[in-house]
Amino acid sequence: MLQAVPSSTELDELVDVTEKIRAGVEQVVTGRPDLVRITVAVLLAEGHLLLEDVPGVGKTTLAKALARTIDCTVGRIQFTPDLLPSDLTGVNIFRAQTHEFEFRPGPVFANIVIGDEINRASPKTQSALLECMQEAQATVDGVTYPLPRPFLVIATQNPVEMEGTYPLPEAQRDRFMARLTVGYPDPGSEVEMLDRQEVVDPFAVLEPITSAVEVARLVATARRLYAAPAIKQYVVDLVGASRQDAGLRLGASPRAAIQLLRATKALAAMSGRDHVLPDDVQALLQPVLAHRLLASTESRLSGRSTGDVLEAIVGRTAIPAVEVGSRPRLATG
Known part of the structure; x- marks a missing residue:
């Protein structure tokens, strides 16, 4: 199906809005512009984000700051071992006055869903998110309900503390478009953070930048960008190489290729x-692919991570020469 490449006016509007969103989030999350940039990119790509790091580095703060910059509905879930699937998706309640069941929606019925410490919930509860994240719908008692658009799940987990947790299975991790590590701020940024929060809570002055309707329009604009056949082949080559690499027990799925593009x-x-450049693909390769891969026994014993294997794959995969000036006025989706 052919579709028009976004006009310069549409792109200018997208850049303006996303820059304002980034500036708003960076009022709260100090000194990590690349982290914020990729987070906003996941929002525009209509994906889901997994934030993984030790406690106290700002995982939940980042998720809350992004939600605050958009005038939309927000659902917050604190995952615990006793959380039930119905606590996420909702439940039917019998009304004696009308002798009918009334559906009471759960917190997943929101534009942005913040899931704190997702690996503390049981596998049964974690799996309740699978349908929501992949198909933007939830099924309760045999009835399917559509979720609002845009729909973004931002989940956090602590990779260090394993007691009382349930590691996400491969199928669940594959639903997340990207996994990001927040990391510690540099000393200068940490001093700036202390100065900002010494008197005023940054969330108190953070105002919505845009609306859910406008974000949905920007999502459609971003999806219409031109990706040359050589770029698509580059994505396929990288994903295919991960499936054949001896350092990996599990390579990237076709879903990973779609979400990377x-x-x-x-x-x-x-x-x-x-238009997309090879640099864009390389910049997102680690966040989009690394968490979907499983290192082989030999790689683990030698101390090689999936990120190390990906770096080697990039190094030996030919970078395409994209002739931007010859791109068509219409692009395939």
Whole structure:
């Protein structure tokens, strides 16, 4: 299906809005612009985000700050071992006055769903998110309800403390478009953070930048960016190489290739371009692919991570030469 490449006016509007969102989030999350940039790219690509790091580095703060910059509905879930699937999706309640069941929606019926410490919930509860994240719908008692659009799940987990947790299975991790590590701020940024929060809570002055309707329109704009056949082949080559590498027990899925291309389009759009470059693919390869892969026994014994294997794959995969000037006025989706 052919679709028009976004106009310069549409791209200018997208860049303006995303820059304001980034500036708003960076009022709260200090000194980590690349982290915020990729987070906004995941929002534009209509994906889901997994934030993984030790406690206290700002995982939940980042999720809350992004939600605050958009005038939309927000659902907050604190995952615990006793949480039930119905606590997420909702439940039917019998009304004696009307002798009918009334559906009471759960917190997943929101534009942005913040799931804190997702690995503390049981596998049964974690799996309740699978349908929601993949198909933007929830089924309760045999009835399917659509979720609002845009729909973004931002989940956090602590990879250090394993007691009382249930590691996410491969199928669940594959639903997340990207996994990001927040990390510690540099000393200068940490001093700036102390100065900002010494008197005023940054959330108290953080105002919505845009609306859910406008974000949905920007998502559609980003998806129309032009990706040359050589770029698509580059994505397929990288994903295919992960399936054949001896250092990996499990390579990237076709879903990973689709989400990598969508994320690169969003990142390119945020730069004001109407086309994707190989640099965009390389910038997002680690966040989008690393958490989907499983290292082989030999790799683990030698201390090689899935990220190390990905770096080697990038190094030996030919980078395409993209002739931007010859791109068509219409692009395939």
